Structures are given as structure tokens and as C-alpha cells.
Amino acid sequence: MTEPADVPPAVLDRLRPICLGLPESYEEPAWVGTRWRIRRRTFAHVLTVDPDHQVAHARAADVDRPACLLIFRSPPDEIAGLVASGHPFYKPEWGPTVLGMVVADDTDWDEVGELLTESYCLLAPKRLAALVDRPGPPPD
Template sequence: MTAPGDVPPELLDRLRAICRELPESYEEPAWVGVRWRIRKRTFAHVFTVDAGHRMARARAAGTDEPTCVVTFRAPLDEVHALVAGGHPFFKADWGADVLSLVLDEGVDWAEVGELLTESYCLLAPKKLAAQLTGPVGRP
């Protein structure tokens, strides 16, 4: 397990602002980076990939530079559509419904909020998911 130090603090702050708004979600260190969970299910995981470590993910992200990514869950049709669109999305190397997003300077934080909210709703008990009236960060 590593400390969250492999993820830039400004990215962690943006993700925390989204995830803390989701009922009963919590943050914890992961084997690398940081993850957010609902009950015992991970709905978001952020970490840095680089060419020297986690090579398959670095290739999938299309980089040979250290790059921060967030993985999350999405409906299969959405996974296929987003991956087909290319950067900043790519298919994670586990789970058919798991997708990765490169968190670079062009990231759309409203979209990140929508995607992580959807990931949370896929894994959360229906009672908790029903408490959300719209994507986090939107009125």
C-alpha cells in the first residue's frame, strides 16, 4: 500500500469535493493511490501511472510520462461509447464495467462529477442512491 503522495494534492482535493457529497461514502488509502467506497465497494480509485510501473496502464493511457488517472464503474454501453471516443478515456484492465479517465489539464470536472456519481449509484444501496437528486456539483 502506498501513501496518497503519488496523486497531486490539487487533484485529490477536486475528487474529495465530489466524493464527500455522496451519502455514506468514505475515502481510504488503496494499494496505490486513494479510493472512495460505499460500504465495502469501491466506486472511484485515483493513482498515478508511469512507464516504469504499471506498464499496461501507461500504454493504455497513451503515455510514457507519469499520468494521474481515476477508475470508476459505468454501464457497459457507456464504457464502450467513452472508450470509442478515445482520450481521455481508456479501458481499465479488470472488470467489464470499469473505465479509466486521464486527469490532465483538459479534464472536464463537471463530467467527472457526473461519472463518479453514476459509479456510486451503480454500487450503492438503492435507498442511498435515491437520495441524490442530480449529479454532484450541479444544482
């Protein structure tokens, strides 16, 4: 029997190489679900919400049945564009740089990798962020 916050193993298998591939990152259990941190800052948190138990998360993601959610950080200008694109993205109310997405069968894992790398770089010390290979804008 699984608990409401249990994350499907297949989702964790996709997230671990992304998150643990970043310098000095580590994984730990969160209050529910699993989180990845750089130093003491959480740059990714995944959990399965049940609308009857994690009401704030379910309301923010606009889900009325259990759903797997990924919460991370993003620059405010990128948040606006992602939220405007609609599902699977949503904007929780608990921080100006916090963004969430519903993880489903059609999740674009390449995009998740880019988003979590950006989240990490926003929170990591500059020395560590500089070690990360990030895709840049196309050359002119």
C-alpha cells in the same frame, strides 16, 4: 520527494467534494493512490502511474510517462460511447464495468462529477442511490 503513486493535491481537492458529497461514502488510501468507497465497494480510485512501475495501468491508458489516472465504474452502454470518443478515456481489461480516464489540465470536472456519481449509484445500495440527485434526460 513524491512517490510514483502520489496524486497531485489539486486533483484530490477537486475529487474530494464530489466523492465525499455522496451518502455514506468515505476516502481511504488504496494500494497506490486514493480511493473512495461505499460500504466495501470502490467507486473511484485515483493514482499517478509510472510506466516502469504500474505497467498494467500505463498500458491500459496508453501512457509512456507518469500520468494521473482516475478509475471508476460505468454502465457498459456508456463505456462504449466514452471509449469511442478517445482520449482521455480508456477501457482497462479488469472488469466489464471499469472505465478509466487520464486526468490533465483540461479535465472537465463537471463531467467527472457526473461520471463518479453514476459510478457510486451503480455500487451503492438502492436505498442510498435513491438519495442522490442525478441529472436525468431532458424532458420531451
